[in-house]
Amino acid sequence: MTESPSSSEGGGKSSLLSQLQHFNKKSLNKTDTAIKTEDGKIIREFRDDSGNCRTEVTNKKQYGFVPDVLMDFQVGEIRDNLIFGSQDVAAEWGILERYGVTHIVNIGTYVKNYFENKVKYLNVKVNDTPDTKVLGHFDRTFKFIDEGRQDGCVFIHCNAGVSRASAFTIGYLMKTENMTFKDAFAYVKSKRPSAKPNVGFVEQLTEYEKTLDLSKE
Structure with a gap:
């Protein structure tokens, strides 16, 4: 027997609700965000093993400028x-x-x-x-x-x-x-x-x- 549209939609909603109920944010892949401040600091935002948001400065020297790595000999x-x-x-x-x-x-x-x-x-x-x-x-x-x-x-x-x-x-x-x-x-x-x-x-x-x-x- 072919399923009616209403039956199919109801099953989809039920399946999605079931997934949401069993969702665990710890199962998500960890991602880092790098932020460069006006004074040259590079701050890393990330989540620890408990899912809490953390930040740390990754460049050891606190520059008062944005470092430039390209050679420039134009006078x-x-x-x-x-x-x-x-x-x-x-x-x-x-x-x-x-x-x-x-x-x-x-x-x-x-x-x-x-x-x-x-x-x-x-x-x-x-x-x-x-x-x-x-x-x-x-x-x-x-x-x-x-x-x-x-x-x-x-x-x-x-x-x-x-x-x-x-x-x-x-x-x-x-x-x-x-x-x-x-x-x-x-x-x-x-x-x-x-x-x-x-x-x-x-x-x-x-x-x-x-x-x-x-x-x-």
């Missing part, structure tokens, strides 16, 4: 005696020598001064986070850059050469060449397309513009 040539870029350039003497670098502004995190016997360094401790204050470092850094440009060539770098190094380069052009933030940003980006200060740095640079006596010509 942003701002002036004949002023360039900026990534930590990879900072470790390549051949590139630095080609530009005649005599001074380096190191804004990187966990990036050593590779050539202290050949180059004069200024280390600036700044994290690449929107709430980090950078304006307080400008005067000392810009003075160092001015002195370095008189002696040779200055290289400004952070880790990726994207946010911090570009923010300081933009600020320097605003201070020394009477540029607005918009013009300085556009110019720096034209020399190194990856340049992109984080939103907090952009806000500070916009405020910095208001403190400068910029020509309206």
